[in-house]
Amino acid sequence: MILNHNYFQYKDKYFKPTKDIALGSPISSTLAEIYHQFFEERTIRHWMENGEINYRRYGDDIIIIFDKKKLTKNLSPIT
Secondary structure, eight states, rough: OOOGGOOOOETTEEOOOOSSOOOOTTHHHHHHHHHHHHHHIIIHHOOOOOTSSSEEEETTTEEEEEEEHHHHTTTOOOO
């Protein structure tokens, strides 16, 4: 319901987004954090535990440092 009540103003006109979440909406940072944690748990955590990457995140700023040879040695080519 909260996603249906987001409006914004631009040059004396009001707009209601038809999809997605408005940037700066009170709920947008919460949903972004939920997604980041889900992504980290499903993907990033495995690489970190195996020492394949060095990953740091602060809010929505992310840095990943990796050795291409080390990260790709366990991947099979797509045929």
